[in-house]
């Protein structure tokens with residue numbers, strides 16, 4: 001665990017929250033009109049379970065994230081690429097975290113019966129989660145939601161993730177490796193040191209393309225040009241994206257140019273993850289007279305098209 | 307299976323129950339909804355509206371009817387009595403509490419809809435009072451609902467007159483919360499050699 005940092009001042013917190021609000025507004029604007037619920041799945045979804053998963057390992061990774069390795073054999077064996085967990089965070093220092101927090105399943109290791117989650121400390125819940133020690137047990141519910149699906153006949157796939165959003169697409173990179181699909185993962189982030197996915201791609205035989213704000217390679221025109229060059233000889237058969245609305249829009253535009261489908265994984269505040277609370281309305285245009293789709297059960301993966 | 311029915315007008319419930327036909331074993335009428343016939347005051351905060359809604363549903367079904375009352379009523383007793391008078395088999399006290407949470411520092415609304423329902427452990431003392439008031443005012447059973455996480459919380463409600471309890475928010479973090487609560491209540495009864503919760507409460511009172 002990293003040493004305790006001095007707590008941010010009120011001004012710093014306000015600035016960070018303002019940045020977050022601006023990001024959320026840009027995200028919502030970029031997603032407007034892009035998304036639709038995917039057609040019915042090819043096979044049945046795995047039955048979600050709850051499990052008192054043992055924390056096998058918990059370490060700081062890529063400067064600003066934490067990797068949580070959990071022993072939960074059933075979820076490791078059944079989770080589909082792009083599905084998520086609800087993690088119930090134990091109380092910490094007098095702080096009670098009432099509602100569970102959604103986290104993408106980054107890696108599945110059915111042989112060892114483990115899964116990995118990578119998360120960033122965002123607020124109260126993830127701060128308390130960061131204090132969990134190996135050997136402790138964490139209540140997890142999963143696998144949940146609708147994942148990424150390769151269209152039949154996929155030979156080449158492009159995955160794009162921003163920040164911790166890479167974790168939502170990593171399961172599809174795993175699936176590509178076992179199915180002989182050639183995968184390219186674009187990891188976008190603020191700094192090189194914070195990018196997730198390079199070691200994973202090396203292990204899984206996927207091409208890894210890092211793009212960062214600090215190097216000026218992550219902005220949309222530059223990234224768009226890079227991808228058009230990268231796939232000039234022949235486009236991928238499908239694009240999976242997660243982590244930012246603006247990236248989803250770029251992916252949808254590329255998908256239209258290439259005439260290939262695009263699937264995007266979304267985040268939303270979730271109280272239950274199970275379709276009970278109806279607090280996670282998806283930004284999908286629907287008939288206002290009927291209740292719209294939910295991110296947790298109709299997604300988090302949706303079709304994206306311009 | 308108990309089917310929850312909501313509507314935005316007192317006469318909106320009966321058609322839904324009629325359409326549901328043979329579905330479900332019982333109905334819970336969620337009257338904590340804005341009444342569009344009356345400038346948005348909750349149907350459930352107005353005894354006349356409750357009586358109208360429940361009486362109309364009573365004509366449609368012989369199945370057990372639970373009326374789920376809101377927190378913000380000027381008299382929970384009168385609301386519970388109105389439900390009883392119109393033929394309800396039980397009342398549920400209560401729904402979530404309308405609230406407006408803000409984000410720290412920016413003070414922006416924390417939820418998209420600005421206003422939403424507060425549930426969970428922080429509402430328990432508020433709902434305990436309402437259950438106590440309702441249970442003294444009607445003969446039909448009062449089902450308590452509000453912030454129950456443990457068997458102890460459930461016993462709090464039983465001790466102020468509830469006949470049964472519902473668990474909402476606690477199930478989000480612990481999907482088996484209800485099973486745990488039932489098992490613990492059974493264990494309490496076994497430990498104290500009584501057959502029911504009423505006896506348990508009487509026994510503890512006597513001690």
Ligand SMILES: Cc1cc2nc3c(=O)[nH]c(=O)nc-3n(C[C@H](O)[C@H](O)[C@H](O)COP(=O)(O)OP(=O)(O)OC[C@H]3O[C@@H](n4cnc5c(N)ncnc54)[C@H](O)[C@@H]3O)c2cc1C
Pocket residue numbers: 020084101102103104105117118119120121122123124125126127164167168266267268269270300
């Ligand atoms: C399907 C899904 C998969 C996810 N996967 C991951 C993952 O793999 N790794 C990871 O680090 N995070 C992931 N998240 C986001 C993660 O759930 C939130 O960061 C976490 O719940 C924040 O909890 P907190 O208590 O620390 O923050 P809070 O105190 O609840 O919030 C801190 C700040 O973050 C914002 N925020 C909180 N939750 C969300 C959210 N769900 N979406 C957008 N903004 C939010 C709040 O508005 C607030 O400004 C995922 C979310 C979803 C829905």
Ligand SMILES: Cc1cc2nc3c(=O)[nH]c(=O)nc-3n(C[C@H](O)[C@H](O)[C@H](O)COP(=O)(O)O)c2cc1C
Pocket residue numbers: 271276277278279310336374400401402423424425426427429451452453454472473474475476
């Ligand atoms: C997300 C959420 C959705 C709810 N939806 C309904 C509803 O549709 N109808 C209803 O009667 N009560 C609804 N409630 C209220 C609960 O049934 C319950 O009365 C309230 O949450 C208090 O109980 P709790 O603290 O155990 O959750 C909802 C509560 C929550 C948290």
Ligand code: FES
Pocket residue numbers: 269270271272273274275276277278279280294295296297
């Ligand atoms: S998070 Fe509760 S319905 Fe989606």
